[in-house]
Amino acid sequence: MMTKHFSKHKKAIAAAAAAALLSSIALPAQAATPASALVMAWNIDAISTFDPAQVGEVVTNELLQNTCDSLVDFDPKDESKVVPLLAKSWDVSEDRKQITFHLNEGLKFPGGAPATAKELAWSMQRVVTLGYGNAATLTEYGFSKDNVKDRIVAKDDNTLVLTLDNPYPTNLILQAVGANRVSALLDQATLTKNEINGDLGNKYLATNTACVGPYKLVQWNAGESIVLQANDDYYGKAPKLKRVLIRHVAEPGTQRLLLQQGDVDIARDLSPDDLADLDGKPGLKVERVLKPQLFFWTFNALDPVFKDEKVRLAMRYLIDYDGLGKSVMKYLGVPRASFAQLGATGALDAEQGQPFKLDIEKAKALLTEAGYPNGFEANVLIGTLPHSAPIAQSIQQNASKVGVKLNLERMANAQLFARIRGREFQTGMLAWQTSVPDAHGNASRLVYNPDNRPEAKLTQMPSWRSAFQNEAFNTQVKAALLEGDPEKRNQIYYQLQKDVMEKGPMAIMFQMYNILGMSDKVQNWTWNGFRVYYDLASK
Missing domain, CATH: 3.40.190.10 (Periplasmic binding protein-like II)
Structure with a gap:
């Protein structure tokens, strides 16, 4: 039996040349956007x-x-x-x-x-x-x-x-x-x-x-x-809309100012304080949608300290999921420790997918079992996302209570990604976004690692970047992929998520929102967790 799917498309012609926009890039303060x-x-x-x-x-x-x-x-x-x-x-x-x-x-x-x-x-x-x-x-x-x-x-x-x-x-x-x-x-x-x-x-x-x-x-x-x-x-x-102009603005405060002045229609990287202040203001609005992006702390399993799963598990208990969720991440994401994002086929629910809480004593006990009763010193690479530094600083403070000294090194995102992809790190904080609403999307990248050799260069697999390979996990990922019974397939993913939270190469912390501040002049802004549709927006 063959299945078919159809849709109609119309050919249309969009006007205007790029030169028209280039002449409008330098926008004066208080001026409306084109x-x-x-x-x-x-x-x-x-x-x-x-x-x-x-x-x-x-x-x-x-x-x-x-x-x-x-x-x-x-x-x-x-x-x-x-x-x-x-x-x-x-x-x-x-x-x-x-x-x-x-x-x-x-x-x-x-x-x-x-x-x-x-x-x-x-x-x-x-x-x-x-x-x-x-x-x-x-x-x-x-x-x-x-x-x-x-x-x-x-x-x-x-x-x-x-x-x-x-x-x-x-x-x-x-x-x-x-x-x-x-x-x-x-x-x-x-x-x-x-x-x-x-x-x-x-x-x-x-x-x-x-x-x-x-x-x-x-x-x-x-x-x-x-x-x-x-x-x-x-x-x-x-x-x-005939043109889309994106201005590189790294600082959330500057983005907010540009939005309030009318120099931009949309600000994409606002802080929770900015979002809270703008929410409900005349002429402005805040839009958000939960997306399949996870913000996590990754550990290099080649490192003599972080190759120990007890050390990696201890780090999870230094994360104040609840406190950060109510402060730094209030507008930006929801606590999530599972590799399968909320909404995905095969994902654990919100409670089962986030079983951790800040527990200094538990972290201390795990480190003692691992042979580090007095802690250790380690580096944490972070990028320029507005939440990276405050999350890292919160964990840094908690880590100091168990003798772990975390040195934070901030850099441009492109440099951060290059270091992580090259396995040139001890630990690092960054985000990963899957492309499918199915647990396999992240299982195949954050868990599965078919070739851990350095020369394999599987740079788009965070599991490889972390030099983490678990053959039992690999077998489960492959079994779930080909399982024809939906319920049996889900059960494989449920157990895999629980196992990976205990033994995996990264401490997943939050599932992110796609959130922005926007002028109310923008209409028909359309997005979901996997796509933003510029062509449908209007003014």
Whole structure:
């Protein structure tokens, strides 16, 4: 039996040239933002590339989702469902091992060159061929450098076929691959023209986009600003706002000032105090949605101290989940210790998924059992997220009560990510966001580690970054993935979450909100835990 899904797309033309926005970047104080543009203040210092094969940062992923359409998309109203995007429909074979996608007709790259299933097949094959971190999104479902050209195939200009090695849950494949940046349709001709030493255009995509989407990147000044312009050649509905300007503003207080002055429409990194003060103010509003992002404290299992699971468990009891949740994180997130985010298939509920509380005596006892009755000294790397420092400082104070001296080292987010990915750390605090509303999304990245060797360089797997490998956990992750009985599958995940909270390589602390301060001039702001839809916003 074959299942089909359909959607209608209209071709629309969006007007205005990028130059029109560039002339409006310098906004005078107290001036209204342009009526045709969405202006955001956001800490975007983590951006290092726009290559879908390599991007791992939340900020850049959001930008790619608005410039590079994927095969399917998350339903704006229900993130557990997928809806058509590049593909207008798809068929699933009876054995669930083959999915045939039927693309919209008339797809074009910015500039008017035709975009077909052949370029899409090349684009997805390219992810595996390059072998950067995002290759894992495809390799975990059986695609490899040896077989990808046979298993991701364009039958004609409008038909793409994915052949899987196992009967994975279809909805999971649609979420994990179809709605992921790895299925972005890239301009093969442009990337081939700009290829350097066989990099398939990777260096070109460090500062450019070359894909099919509602917007296109027209300017990126690192550490300053990003300008997106509506794509005149887009096959779908034209964005309601022609331009999106993102100004890099690292300090929450400065973001708040710009918002109150009317210099920006949206501030993305406000502190709890800022949010509380702005909430209910005339002309302003606070919007939030729970997202699948976890903020955690990761430990390097190669370190002689943190290779001991009792030490890692002791650190969990130094976290004041309740106190931080009511203060620093009041507007920013909810306490969560499980790797499976709230709302995900297979996730423990709020109570079971957060069994810890601040317990100095428990931490002291665990450290004594581990051979550190007088504590030890360790470094903690933190980035520029507004909550990173106060959380780290709170834990630092609690740690001092058990003889543990924690030295905090603050740096730009891009530097933090580079250090963590290179295993050049002892401990660090950062966030991770899954791409699917299923426990497998995080189990496959935060728990599963198929190859712990340094040369494996599985940089998009926080488990590998932590040099943590547990074969029993690996077996459970693989068993849950292929379990056909939904209840049995959930039970595997429930037990795995409990085990990982005791023995895992990181102390997960909070599940984050996507939260912002916004001018009430902005209408139809649309988002869920997995997507922000710039093209639907209006003024």
